[in-house]
Amino acid sequence: MMNPFKKNMGQLIILVFLMFYLNPVKAIQGKVLENQYDLVIAGATFSGMAAAINAAKYGHSVVIVEEYPIIGGLMTGGLSFTDFISYEALGGTFKDYMKRVEKYYLDKYGKRSKQFKDCHGGIHAEPHVTLQIFKEMLDEFPNIKVLVNHRLHSALMDKPENGTKVIKAAVCTDLESNTSVILNGKIFIDATYEGDLAAYAGAEYRIGRESRREYGEPFAGKLFFDKGKILVGSSGEGDHRVQAYNFRLIMTNDPKNQTKIERPKGYVREDYLPISDVLKQGKVSQVFIEKSRDGIFRSQMLPNNKADVNDIKNAPVRMTMLGENYEYPDGDWETRKKIIQRHKEHILGMVYFIQNDSSVPKKYKNEAKGWGLAKDEFIDTNNFPPRLYIREARRIMGEYVFTQNDVNTIGNSLIVALKEDAIAIGDYALNCHGVSPGSLYPSIAEGDFNFIPPPFQIPFGVIKPKGFSNLLVSVAVSASHVGFSGLRLEPTWTALGQATGLTAHLALEKDISISKVDVKEVQDLLHQNKAKTAYVSDIDGDSPYFEAAQFLGVRGFLHDVYLMKENEMPGTETYKSIRGTQYAYAFPFHELEPNEPLELQLAEKWMERLDSTKLRNEMEVYLEENPLTRGAFLLKIYDTIKSQEL
Template identity: 45%
Template sequence: MKYSLTLCFFLLITWAQASTQAPKQFDVVIYGATPGGISSAISAAREGASVALFEELYQVGGLTTGGLSHPDFRTLESLQGIYREFMNRVLKHYTETYGPNSRQVKDSFYGTHAEPRVAKLIFEAWLAEYPNIRVFTQHRLQSVTLTKLKSGRSALTGAVFANLLDNQPVEVKGAVFIDGTYEGDLMAKAGCEYRVGRESRQEYGEIFAGKVYYHDQKFWLGSTGDADNAIQGYNFRVCMTDSAQNRLPIPKPEAYDRATFLPLLTDIKQGKITRFADQIVKIQPIPNRKADVNDRHFAGSMSLSRPGWSYEWPDGSPQKRQQIFQRHLNYTLGLFYLLQNDPEVPTAIQQEARQWGLPKDEYPENGHFTPSLYVREGRRLVGEFIFQEKHCQQAPDGIRGYWQADAVAVGDYGLNSHGCNAPNRYHPTIRDGAFSLYYSNLPYQIPYGVMVPKTVDGLLVPVAVSSSHVGYSALRYEPIWMALGQAAGLAAAQTLKRNVPVRNIDVTVLQKKLHQAGAITAYFSDVFPDSPYFQACQYFASQGYFHNVPDRNSVPFVDHFVSINGQYSKAFPYHAAELDKLMDKELAEQWLSKANQLSSPLRTTFNGLTRGQFLHQLFKQVKPGQLHLPEE
């Protein structure tokens, strides 16, 4: 089968044909129809804003429609708000199409796992529900308009996009702009300060910062912790199937170079590798006998990721990115082709690898292969708050993670970085920069400031957020980006309604909007949006009321990872609100002491009240703008 390997992310097809005569003025302009960008658009539109959503590719959905069908998170309790809405739509699709007891429903895992084509249909239909959202696919950012402010900052007020169908410019103006790209392309064009690469250990005191060789739960020689320009390796999240009826053979790339894979063949000859799955790639099942095939995090000489190949991507021109994309594409298909056909690959491995091929019903317009390279890490904003390693770990003075009074989202995953450099002769089996600390941190609050640039107004950045390299390894997941996107969209709407800069919005009002929409700013294992006390519980948790409830010194350590499905876990211990529990005097006095610190003190009795009733009585007295701030 002859196969032209010029599959690219600029393919000239659109799902909603964009007019080259775009309306000039929008309330909110978003670049990047990733899940984070989409959730921003929907959240702003729900508040009545007119929204323009621009996307460089021919389809919306980012990696969720581009092959990342097996998302990273730990506990289902952390998935609320607009991401839970997405889950419910996925679950509804499989339930109505195949039946509630079907294998497809089971494999969707509560709606978190969707085939790329299904995720695409859902995002398209969802966006189409809002006539005040205009979607422009096949449009690339060219330039921006900045206005100098008396404060010394600049305001982003306009942008020009190139229509890739005819190369005609489309100029738009907006009150608020949102950067939904993985790379941070809009914030870079606007002149925001950003970083690419790794900080040193000394800069923020992060154990895993800089150059590190971490393996078998220890640091190896060469772990200097020095800063450099290295970022995580990229790869494709390849949608594959083992269904003979739906399977296409892996084509031989035109640029196939067998010599590239000699280290892998050596490992196979030496008996270090005996299986395709788990030792070379990670096969993660999704509905309809498909899989999200991913890099094997701690594989030996070779897997799907190519550490070091991605360094020029974040700041690269479209042409440079296309070269990097093509190099990864040739490598990926070449790897599969070798394992399925090379005579030096043992029959057992060949037969196992040959069970998998490209699905006929995915990406028919792109050779049945994803148009999206998995950009694990691009530019990182330097914003009003820099999320670091410590911010997703247990706070020194509490049972939970660090208290963030202006939290607008919750994350729940371990610090996780794929290799930044390939194995070398000194460390032939260890990738520099690879670590996976699945058991080392608790669910963590994410503050509003990670989205706010320091020197540019009128812009929010919910994807390429402000963080260190290590901190970003805990934030780089679609459920988190959708949660931050929801917050960004609602913040943009507040800016429009109150005529204040996005950096000066009332975060307590934003939190209230998020809670009303079923989103969380604090993690609980037993209080969900259908609870009558949900909003009160979320509000007071954001004020620190549960920071050390129960007291860490009064309870024994409990292992917090109890698997329910591979990498997924039961709810975290000691994160229950226990709202049906009767209030005791000590806790009542503790909470009332906090309430009395407000500008308008809150008062209530506790006798005979449950925790939920007590908080509800306090919550009824809360006035807009009342916010506790953590002590420095």
């Protein structure tokens, strides 16, 4: 695909010529002199901040450049009810954030408070609380500099090294002073939702849907999907369409903390009249609803009687604007601004109509009037969230492309195939809110699908763009449209951000290109920092077995444990909700059970995985003399391997 930013390449070449040839002193010794960093990160998403924190803790100088006035991306911009399935999948920097959130609500409101309960172990926080915690996390590292209100507009390239591209600097505009800032760096990370830095640097990327033929993905291309089945009319043809966007409103039913939604500029009543027909037909049980899909707005509750209000997949009335975002990923800033404004006007007009229009039945109107924007959130933007929920934009093609096939299970088991180069795990559905209005099936959005696989590993290659020596990507990662739908969650993006930060650290420490960084060294650092590369449902970061389980988990030792019960798996219920929430108890058949006696069959499998005869013999002798539990033997193997490495 042609890089659209090349249309500005002529202007960029002239700019660089003027800077470096006509006025070299100003270009080198002016404002840019202080902007030399070890690591330059585009995007103050939580993924970008996780990358910064994990590089900065090893002493590297880091700058994060962010277009918006506040840090945090979607997590401070409306998306507060965070998507994942089981708590056992969360670790590392994201788990650190959760602990801080939980402590905040504990300290402020007490252990028996509703606020403490509603934070669900630190996974749900009001946006202003998340912003405060993010600032505190960054403030712990004085070697991290954050530039907000700075918009990227190009990348300066250095001479290629061994046929690979090298980024020299990221160029951005200070939106307050309207001046250019050049950020020189050794390593660059693109943590934007759009993949802008990588695109400016000339990286290969995809937008839209692959055909079913390209990767053999059942959910690829044109699709009609309902109740677990692919319906007639699903051709599987690829196109340029991307998953629908919407704002995540923060609303409240507390009258003391409400801002009433007024009639928005550009409001056209006729656009919303079809909603009245749907309501009169009884297809909607209530306007704001927490669980079922026969509502209009998904109101997922947060502390202090607030709700993260989101779109409901295949609801009778949709909050998203299906088909209105196709030009966003590759659009210039003016194009994106118009799309963002259109989405804002749409949702404000929609709420205003339901709350006020004479055609809306009183039952629904009165219910809707009980809600308003939370007046203590997003104060600088009239209580409206500053970020549009970009579910998918560009996908930067890397050394590995994550697809639907990467969540396929082994045989008849509930275990996904091993990825020895895993740098993170995912635990969520392959999930798309649709790409266009339904045509064959009026109640089903075209392109919608939802499928919950077992927890899966994410390989190193998805964060390494093809053909670059000093660029990593942590959000717009390398995946197909279907594969990306299972990666597009803030906990997963944050885990990938942590991995990019540690990869950058190793490249800087050793003065090598990204391609030469050893994934095993990345994994070791991840494990030391309590990040997870293998899903082990009963071993968390505070366990004495954690590093051993993670280290040997990417080497297949845990698969040996799980697959011993393969004949018990068919027909097993895999999703068991926790207290009626969308979150579930740990996925079955993924436990180590470290205190269980070590079975001979398992001991033999583990010893077969050892690299050397000497090591196997040593373990056999040790086992004969010391009857062990699973955990103790796993720890012994780990300690022996690590001591030999030293």
